[in-house]
Amino acid sequence: MAHLLAVIANTAEASPSDGLESWLGPAPSDPVALELRSRKKRSRRRRVVLRRTIGADEVAERLQTRSRQTPHDRVRAGTLLAIRDNGHLRFPLCQFDPEGPEGVVAGLADILQALDLPAVAQSAWLERPHLALGDQTPIAILKRGERERLVALAQRAGHGQD
Secondary structure, X not given: OHHHHHHHHHHHHHOOOHHHHHHHOOOOOOHHHHHHHHHHHHHHHHHHHHOOEEOHHHHHHHOOOOOOHHHHHHHHHOOOOOEEEOOEEEEEHHHEOOOOHHHEOOOHHHHHHHOOOOHXXXXXXXXXXXXXHOOEOXXXXXXXXXXXXXXXXXXXXXXXXX
């Protein structure tokens, strides 16, 4: 351990900014580098989320309606989650349940209303295992009917507490 600290100290002395930045990334005082890193991270997260989505035609089929407008209406009503991508709405698959009311996971609308986040972040939140849920995903918990527990967690997540 002492050897490692000596190496770090020598590296920092030899090139105070470059040495540590090569290990730790850009200094917090470099707003451009931080912004670029943040945008890359959001872009990667968005691509991952979009891989697990379907278009309005398939949603209409799952909802057993002939109208492509129905999924759009459900998004406006807050009963379906959609992500706008190149001018089209994409619907995360996790929200659909053939056993649920109208083909959607029961209680989803309550969670979406409580989850004050952008659509991509909502989708990621629903599908990411959470420590507070015993490393299970919120959507899995919701499918088991534990809506009240998730509403409280979703409200905290929307305020940066998750």
